[in-house]
Amino acid sequence: MKRNTESNQYEITKCNPWFFWTECFFCNHEFRREAGWRFSLQTGGGQLQYSHSCAECSKTKQHLEGNIKTFLSRKPKAPQATPRKP
Numbered sequence: 024m025k026r027n028t029e030s031n032q033y034e035i036t037k038c039n040p041w042f043f044w045t046e047c048f049f050c051n052h053e054f055r056r057e058a059g060w061r062f063s064l065q066t067g068g069g070q071l072q073y074s075h076s077c078a079e080c081s082k083t084k085q086h087l088e089g090n091i092k093t094f095l096s097r098k099p100k101a102p103q104a105t106p107r108k109p
Contacts, residue, residue, distance in 0.1 A: 038058075
């Protein structure tokens with residue numbers, strides 16, 4: 024049995040946080056009383072993590088999908104070895 028992990032990997036909805044400040048996932052600035060996006064990502068344990076994106080980072084749904092795909096395709100940096108003292 025095979026499963027396609029690319030489909031339904033995240034869901035995107037439009038949001039307008041009026042009362043509380045919400046942090047953007049991409050630029051780490053907080054926003055409220057303006058349009059934004061709410062999306063969910065699956066973590067390694069299969070749980071959903073909900074995040075937000077401001078309208079400046081992602082103007083359209085297609086642009087947000089592109090931002091999410093580039094974030095998911097990033098490879099984590101390998102830890103750098105500390106130089107040993109002689």
